[in-house]
Amino acid sequence: MHFVSTRGGVPPTSLSGAMAAGAAADGGLFVPARLPRLESGAGRPAGTLAASAQAVLGPFFAGDVLEGQLEAICREAFSFPCPLLPMGTPQDWVLELFHGPTAAFKDFGARFLAACLRRLARPGEAPLTVLVATSGDTGSAVAAAFHRAPGVHVVLLYPDGRVSPRQAHQLGCFGDNVSALRVAGSFDDCQRMVKAAFADTQLREGRHLTSANSISLGRLLPQVAFHAHAAWTHGGPLNLVVPTGNLGDAVAAVWAREVGVPVGEIVLSTNANRVLADFFEGGPFRPRPSVSTLASAMDVGDPSNFERLRWTFPDDAVLRAQLTAVAVADADIQDTLRQGEGRHGHLFCPHTATAVHVLEGLRARGDRRPWAVCATAHPAKFETVVEPLVGHPVDVPASLAALLSRPAQAEALAADSQALRTWLLRRPGT
Numbered sequence: 001m002h003f004v005s006t007r008g009g010v011p012p013t014s015l016s017g018a019m020a021a022g023a024a025a026d027g028g029l030f031v032p033a034r035l036p037r038l039e040s041g042a043g044r045p046a047g048t049l050a051a052s053a054q055a056v057l058g059p060f061f062a063g064d065v066l067e068g069q070l071e072a073i074c075r076e077a078f079s080f081p082c083p084l085l086p087m088g089t090p091q092d093w094v095l096e097l098f099h100g101p102t103a104a105f106k107d108f109g110a111r112f113l114a115a116c117l118r119r120l121a122r123p124g125e126a127p128l129t130v131l132v133a134t135s136g137d138t139g140s141a142v143a144a145a146f147h148r149a150p151g152v153h154v155v156l157l158y159p160d161g162r163v164s165p166r167q168a169h170q171l172g173c174f175g176d177n178v179s180a181l182r183v184a185g186s187f188d189d190c191q192r193m194v195k196a197a198f199a200d201t202q203l204r205e206g207r208h209l210t211s212a213n214s215i216s217l218g219r220l221l222p223q224v225a226f227h228a229h230a231a232w233t234h235g236g237p238l239n240l241v242v243p244t245g246n247l248g249d250a251v252a253a254v255w256a257r258e259v260g261v262p263v264g265e266i267v268l269s270t271n272a273n274r275v276l277a278d279f280f281e282g283g284p285f286r287p288r289p290s291v292s293t294l295a296s297a298m299d300v301g302d303p304s305n306f307e308r309l310r311w312t313f314p315d316d317a318v319l320r321a322q323l324t325a326v327a328v329a330d331a332d333i334q335d336t337l338r339q340g341e342g343r344h345g346h347l348f349c350p351h352t353a354t355a356v357h358v359l360e361g362l363r364a365r366g367d368r369r370p371w372a373v374c375a376t377a378h379p380a381k382f383e384t385v386v387e388p389l390v391g392h393p394v395d396v397p398a399s400l401a402a403l404l405s406r407p408a409q410a411e412a413l414a415a416d417s418q419a420l421r422t423w424l425l426r427r428p429g430t
Contacts, residue, residue: 001062002033003217006307015064019116019218022131022211023198029304030217031311036060038260050078052232053225056261060221069119074225077112082226084233084372088345092359093238093372094352095230102170103378103400105249106141106219108226113218114145117210121151126208129424130154131197133190133213135245136163136297137377140170140403142212143178154178154212155424157190160412162296164382166400172408180408181423185415186290188301191246195304196417197424207424214248215304223252228261230372237264239371241355241362244268244276245298247305249374254312254322264369267362268325269354271295276303277327280320294330294385295350297377326361328354336360338389347394349377350385 002012009026018030036059053074061067080099087094100107117128128151132142139156146154156171160182163171172180183190191213197203198211214220231238240263244250250268257263270276271293279285287302313319336353340346348356355373362371379386380396387394396404413419 001036001060001064003030004033005029006031006311015061015217016066016116016120019113019216020120020210022209022216023195025198025201025204027195027199029215029307031308032060035255035258035312036062048078049082049226049229050074052229053078053222056225056228056256056259057221059259066116066119073112073115073119076115077108077222078225080107082108082229084230085346087373088343089363091368091370092344092363093234093370094344094346094375095226095372096375097226098349098375098378099397100141101144101399102137102140102403103381103397104137104141105223105226105374105376106137107144109214109219109222109248110138110141110145110212112222113142113212113216114149116218117152118149125151128152129207129209130212131194131209131424132156132211133187133194134158134163134171135187135299136167137381138213139180140167143171143174146212147174147178148176152177153427156180157183157193157413157420158410159187159190160184162186162292162299164296165384166381166404167297168410169408170400170403172410173403173406175409179427180410181413181420182410183413183415186301187245187299188290189415191300191302191304193415193417193420197420200421203421203424213304214246214251220248220252220305220308223249224256224259227253227256227263231256231262234370234372236370237262239264239266239369241267241269241358241371241373243295243298243351243355243374243376244270245273245300245303247276247303247309249376250323251305251308251312254309258312266323267358268323269358270325270327271298271333271354272327272329273299273301274327275301276306276325280323280325282320294333295328295354298351298354326358328357332357334389337386341390346375347379347386347390348375349379349382351376
């Protein structure tokens with residue numbers, strides 16, 4: 001299996017090479033030269049999430065130096081559950097993806113990437129800098145996965161004031177080999193700065209940069225696994241509502257369906273940042289400055305993984321036939337959070353609430369097929385939004401409470417690519 005850039009400007013490489021590089025040198029994103037297909041009649045693997053991950057990811061690892069270690073990588077990364085639970089209404093399900101160490105779905109991908117890169121490290125290699133732009137959950141998941149890893153320095157960029165207080169605390173509470181930079185701008189500014197760093201050959205090679213955003217295949221591919229496991233657990237075609245900002249989890253759901261997993265229709269739920277909704281309603285793909293919403297981790301105005309969607313379906317008419325996107329206003333998020341416990345028997349985070357609102361719209365229009373909403377984070381991470389609406393405290397998971405008990409600090413940084421370059425070059429080696 002070979003991997004190429006969405007922009008076609010770099011030679012094909014191995015999966016390990018693509019994961020080590022993070023982003024392609026031509027500014028594109030790595031994709032398989034062709035999407036593999038699961039063997040006909042392979043069926044659902046027995047039992048665990050780790051077994052499902054090995055089954056669906058095996059074809060991507062074919063011929064790679066990590067192929068023989070995939071089983072161990074999956075056991076290490078997928079060591080906590082992602083239960084598919086009923087929502088109290090027939091054919092309504094919630095896929096809880098927040099039972100990892102930082103209470104967000106990003107834990108799966110971050111731990112998988114860390115497990116892979118740890119096995120690819122060679123004695124005497126230059127220290128690795130994992131550079132991450134985060135709208136909230138990615139950064140803490142990556143920090144937890146790489147915390148105190150020898151020969152690795154994690155640098156997190158997040159938009160100051162645009163993540164929840166508990167998310168900000170998580171980002172700054174690790175210390176040691178993790179640096180948190182609070183950027184005076186939006187997530188799109190953070191993402192632009194990270195992309196500029198990867199496009200800077202001197203900086204990329206001199207600091208041995210790699211990515212742990214969903215632009216990295218090592219972060220995106222494991223997300224294919226939990227969609228596959230949910231569909232196989234359900235036992236038949238399962239339709240999905242996927243909350244999305246940067247489109248990583250959306251691409252993972254699409255790729256799961258394309259390789260042969262019984263995933264049915266996929267609907268993307270977004271917030272008031274309408275770039276995806278407008279495109280799938282027939283307009284041009286037009287990135288624009290992001291606006292702040294209650295679902296802050298989805299405040300993205302220029303989703304990077306759209307390049308992977310267009311690589312998967314190069315014709316826009318075909319792409320629009322594969323997916324639907326619905327923008328959800330803050331008022332609807334608030335109503336869904338306020339009513340969710342009574343209507344569905346679950347508390348939701350603001351991002352998951354966008355998906356629940358979309359599902360309620362499908363039901364109101366008479367759709368009776370089985371649907372699962374992807375619950376991306378624990379509601380306790382957004383207590384300042386959720387608790388006033390539900391009228392009671394939200395229990396904090398033990399893993400999150402442990403992180404919140406630690407001191408936290410972050411360094412201020414201008415929303416400027418040169419400022420990040422200067423910071424990286426001044427940083428002592430790991």
